[in-house]
Amino acid sequence: MDNAKKLATLNRIRKFSRLMDTAIGIPGTKFRIGLDPILGLVPGAGDIISTIISGYIIYMATRVGVSNDNLKKMIFNVGLETVVGTVPLLGDMFDAFYKSNIRNLAILEEHITATQPELEKVDTELSAKTTVPSV
Numbered sequence: 001m002d003n004a005k006k007l008a009t010l011n012r013i014r015k016f017s018r019l020m021d022t023a024i025g026i027p028g029t030k031f032r033i034g035l036d037p038i039l040g041l042v043p044g045a046g047d048i049i050s051t052i053i054s055g056y057i058i059y060m061a062t063r064v065g066v067s068n069d070n071l072k073k074m075i076f077n078v079g080l081e082t083v084v085g086t087v088p089l090l091g092d093m094f095d096a097f098y099k100s101n102i103r104n105l106a107i108l109e110e111h112i113t114a115t116q117p118e119l120e121k122v123d124t125e126l127s128a129k130t131t132v133p134s135v
Contacts, residue, residue: 003119006064010119013060013108017101020053037095040085047085054078054101061108070111074104 001009021034036054039046058074066074077100084098085091112119 001063001065006116006119009060009064010108010112013057013064013105016053016057016060017105020050020057021099021102033096034099034101036081036099036101037092040092040095043088047082047091050085050095051078051082054081054104057101057104061104064108064112065116066108066111067115070107073107077103077107 019034020036022032023034025032036050039050042049055078058071058078061074062071077098081095081098081100084094087094
């Protein structure tokens with residue numbers, strides 16, 4: 001996979017991770033939640049849907065080239081959140097605080113910084129080019 005495709009996949013992972021874990025700010029606080037704990041409120045199906053989306057994020061990380069050790073950490077994060085998430089109400093609170101997708105994004109970005117620094121450089125350059133100047 002070339003750098004442009006890897007970067008596009010990385011940006012897709014960023015969007016999904018933030019959507020699932022930090023998309024919604026709680027008014028009056030700095031705390032943010034995503035769709036993950038909200039979906040968890042739907043008995044049975046919500047946790048399954050969240051796990052499928054988290055699995056898709058891990059699948060995309062394999063396409064970018066995450067190492068096997070980091071892949072194991074990512075699977076553990078999602079597995080832990082899935083198992084604890086099945087406990088009514090307590091699991092939803094855990095989902096809101098643990099944020100496995102954001103943890104996995106951090107693992108992936110750390111891996112990319114260490115193994116593919118040119119990808120980070122391309123990302124920085126593209127961000128600078130697409131930034132809209134303030135008026």
